[in-house]
Amino acid sequence: MSVISLGSMAFDAIETPFGKIDRIVGGSAIYVAYAATHLVQPVYQISIVGNDFPAEEMEELKKRGVKLEGVEIVADKKSFFWSGKYHLDMNTRDTLITDLNVLADFNPIVPESYQDAEFLMLGNVLPVLQMSVINQMKKRPKLIVLDTMNFWMETAMEDLKKVLTMIDVLLINDSEARFLSEEFSLVKAAKKILGMGPKYLIIKKGEHGALLFHENHVFFAPALPLEEVFDPTGAGDTFAGGFIGHLARTKDISFKNMKTAIIVGSAMASFCVEKFGPQRLKEITK
Amino acid sequence: MSVISLGSMAFDAIETPFGKIDRIVGGSAIYVAYAATHLVQPVYQISIVGNDFPAEEMEELKKRGVKLEGVEIVADKKSFFWSGKYHLDMNTRDTLITDLNVLADFNPIVPESYQDAEFLMLGNVLPVLQMSVINQMKKRPKLIVLDTMNFWMETAMEDLKKVLTMIDVLLINDSEARFLSEEFSLVKAAKKILGMGPKYLIIKKGEHGALLFHENHVFFAPALPLEEVFDPTGAGDTFAGGFIGHLARTKDISFKNMKTAIIVGSAMASFCVEKFGPQRLKEITK
Numbered sequence: 319m320s321v322i323s324l325g326s327m328a329f330d331a332i333e334t335p336f337g338k339i340d341r342i343v344g345g346s347a348i349y350v351a352y353a354a355t356h357l358v359q360p361v362y363q364i365s366i367v368g369n370d371f372p373a374e375e376m377e378e379l380k381k382r383g384v385k386l387e388g389v390e391i392v393a394d395k396k397s398f399f400w401s402g403k404y405h406l407d408m409n410t411r412d413t414l415i416t417d418l419n420v421l422a423d424f425n426p427i428v429p430e431s432y433q434d435a436e437f438l439m440l441g442n443v444l445p446v447l448q449m450s451v452i453n454q455m456k457k458r459p460k461l462i463v464l465d466t467m468n469f470w471m472e473t474a475m476e477d478l479k480k481v482l483t484m485i486d487v488l489l490i491n492d493s494e495a496r497f498l499s500e501e502f503s504l505v506k507a508a509k510k511i512l513g514m515g516p517k518y519l520i521i522k523k524g525e526h527g528a529l530l531f532h533e534n535h536v537f538f539a540p541a542l543p544l545e546e547v548f549d550p551t552g553a554g555d556t557f558a559g560g561f562i563g564h565l566a567r568t569k570d571i572s573f574k575n576m577k578t579a580i581i582v583g584s585a586m587a588s589f590c591v592e593k594f595g596p597q598r599l600k601e602i603t604k
Numbered sequence: 605m606s607v608i609s610l611g612s613m614a615f616d617a618i619e620t621p622f623g624k625i626d627r628i629v630g631g632s633a634i635y636v637a638y639a640a641t642h643l644v645q646p647v648y649q650i651s652i653v654g655n656d657f658p659a660e661e662m663e664e665l666k667k668r669g670v671k672l673e674g675v676e677i678v679a680d681k682k683s684f685f686w687s688g689k690y691h692l693d694m695n696t697r698d699t700l701i702t703d704l705n706v707l708a709d710f711n712p713i714v715p716e717s718y719q720d721a722e723f724l725m726l727g728n729v730l731p732v733l734q735m736s737v738i739n740q741m742k743k744r745p746k747l748i749v750l751d752t753m754n755f756w757m758e759t760a761m762e763d764l765k766k767v768l769t770m771i772d773v774l775l776i777n778d779s780e781a782r783f784l785s786e787e788f789s790l791v792k793a794a795k796k797i798l799g800m801g802p803k804y805l806i807i808k809k810g811e812h813g814a815l816l817f818h819e820n821h822v823f824f825a826p827a828l829p830l831e832e833v834f835d836p837t838g839a840g841d842t843f844a845g846g847f848i849g850h851l852a853r854t855k856d857i858s859f860k861n862m863k864t865a866i867i868v869g870s871a872m873a874s875f876c877v878e879k880f881g882p883q884r885l886k887e888i889t890k
Binding site: 406407502503504505506523526527529536538539540541542543544545546547 | 692693788789790791792809812813815822824825826827828829830831832833
């Protein structure tokens, strides 16, 4: 089983209480790819980069079973750039710079060679682009997982609500769940959100673990308590990559197996935060 | 097996986003008693009340297997009174009034009839009073559990550090663990705190569950996700009552059984928060 992964490939500048890095490869699709390929290959990447994206990174991705036909390279523009600074609690961060660059013109195309993929991971980009990818699939994938964020709820709620009716699993964090549902209680929020379309809802709570909701069932997966969180960037995307990677590897999309997939996603994320960027995900072995 | 429980018996006035109550029975030893007696009897209470404490409440406690010989009744004073208001997130609250009343003169005495108890629950009172109860025990109890709070860390740290060397299990919340250890990471905090004396450390994280630390072991127990939290007052004491109640009932103080005890404590606390004060704990059955 293979996975299509839609999302950004970018450069990040990150400052945490423990250190600072001016330029490191990042973006949601990078983290999903480095996490998921530990479990399943190929991962069919759909993204866009500029002329500055390193050829060695592309080679590294290929070596790990990431297919890049769906990654557009724009010759006269730069890659998406994000810069952020984490607060001492590591749960909150300020975005310092968002240079969309190539991402402003992103028009994802699903290559013919990707059409056999049965798992679709829609990373955090414009809802209308997520919808476009679903619509380009000739056969509906077995499972469609969608990640999104507050920003799209504030600026593109109508499109987001539309795409929510087309997916299976929604992946958001606690504050996003509250924002989307206008409910403070996460259990109430989950009920409302499951009424918007998704059959499964995963609420990520960082160090506090993750909640999985489906019909009247709920599963609370603790996170591994870590001595140090060095850089939380990409932890959510890594979780997503581990989650869908496990489901695709086992070809089992039951509620029971989703519980295991959440533990796998959590374990992956616990590695991700140990170093800057996706570095640690490249080092770990099975 | 029986449990000695030291703590306050009081009146509370509580305001939450969902309601307000001007006067309800409360105090740490009330919650511990109503929780623990579901699991083990007798509970040997050590506390102090004024002339205003309801005779019916005393009768109710007796009926449930709470021994009151260690509860001093002061004829010319009022019971401890606390008033607090919860914020919308229910995790933080403002204390509006603290009338110590009888609690200002509390000098706990362990009656001779309590001396056979093998489990000792030291609720959140002055560390020097907790120490006094330990010192009055002719035979060291099988397990000594201690609850405390930020206030004592700020005002009586020296006494607190002394009593920490005399106990087995320390029960505090995440912010207290950070304050006590001066470490932000709870895993680092736990290492430091275990170095201060307790063999086991439980860090309560409210809706996010609880962590149990012992030597190099860690256990993360999720909390039951609740649709509504009506009143969190006493949830921590109820957790403590369920925890020590389960251990006393099973007579097993292994790490493995402590994991189960934490789940029992969590389940008890999930009932406690459904209504004002200890009301819900009185209604539930095995």
